Amino acid sequence: MGASGWDYLVPFAGSVATTLERLRADVFAAGDYYTPRGEDHPKPATEEELWSDEWVQESMTHSILDVFEVGSGDPTGFEALGKTFEVTEAECERIFGTPRATPADLARGFDALEPLLTMRGVGRHVVGYADGRPDQVLFFGYSGD
Numbered sequence: 433m434g435a436s437g438w439d440y441l442v443p444f445a446g447s448v449a450t451t452l453e454r455l456r457a458d459v460f461a462a463g464d465y466y467t468p469r470g471e472d473h474p475k476p477a478t479e480e481e482l483w484s485d486e487w488v489q490e491s492m493t494h495s496i497l498d499v500f501e502v503g504s505g506d507p508t509g510f511e512a513l514g515k516t517f518e519v520t521e522a523e524c525e526r527i528f529g530t531p532r533a534t535p536a537d538l539a540r541g542f543d544a545l546e547p548l549l550t551m552r553g554v555g556r557h558v559v560g561y562a563d564g565r566p567d568q569v570l571f572f573g574y575s576g577d
Contacts, residue, residue, distance in 0.1 A: 434576065434577070435494070435552050435574045435575060435576045435577070436466070436494035436495075436574060436575065436576045437542055437546065437572075437573070437574040438494065438495055438496060438542075438572065438573060438574065438575070439541050439542040439545075439570060439571065439572035439573075440455055440459075440496055440570070440571045440572075441538055441539070441541070441568055441569075441570045442454070442455050442568065442569055442571070443567070443568055443569075444559065444560075444566040444567055444568055444569050448502050448516075448518070448557060448559065448569060449501070449502050451569045452496075452499070452501075452502060452516060452557075452569075452571065455496055455571065456479075456496055456497055456499075456500075459495055459496050459497055460479055460482070460497060463475045464495065465493035465494065465495035465497050466491070466492075466493050466494040466495065466576065467482075467485075467487075467488060467493070468485075468487040468488060468490070468491040468577075469485070469487060479497070482497070490577060491576060491577040492552075492553060492575045492576045492577060493575070493576070494575055494576035495575070496555070496571055496573075498514065498553050498555075498573075498575035498576075499514060499515065499516045499553075499554075499555040499571070499573065499575075500514045500515070501514065501515050501516075502515065502516055502517075502518075502557075503515030503516060503517045504517070505517075507550050507554055507556065508550045508551070508554075512550065512551070512554045513551075513553045513554060514553060514554075515554060515555070516554075516555035516556060516557045516571060516573070517554070517555070517556055517557070518556070518557055518558070518559070519533075519545070519548060519556055519557065519558040523548055524537075524558065527544055527545065527548075528540075528544075532559075532561045533558050533559065533560045533561065533570075534560055534561060534562065535560045535562055535567055535568055537558075537560060538558065538560040538568055538570040541570070541572070542572050545558070545570070545572055546572075549572070549573060549574060552574055552575050552576065553573075553575045554573060555571055555572065555573035555575075556571075556572055556573060557569055557570060557571045557572070558570050
């Protein structure tokens with residue numbers, strides 16, 4: 433099948449970790465992810481059930497569900513898998529012309545930020561600021577087999 437790019441623009445929920453947790457719950461509840469067994473197979477009742485499937489472990493979900501936590505440091509290498517890493521101020525400056533993204537910047541989405549991706553199964557995120565306060569978070573990445 434190949435890897436799939438994904439991005440999600442969501443309201444900031446107090447912290448990036450909490451925002452990620454809520455987004456993952458929403459995506460799972462909506463069933464908005466790939467399962468290698470196809471649409472005819474019922475979706476699992478829990479994430480634990482989803483990830484217990486060896487096919488899912490191999491192929492991933494092609495969604496934010498492939499990212500489990502907020503990482504820190506370098507978004508490259510095996511230890512980065514399953515984590516999302518913040519877009520740095522320098523990266524923001526290079527892409528958007530400002531060290532802090534605005535909601536208008538985030539609306540540009542995946543295409544503007546795709547060059548920051550390092551490998552499958554590693555996400556990135558950027559916080560958008562309105563009136564000097566965190567307002568939205570854009571999570572983006574690509575994952576899957």
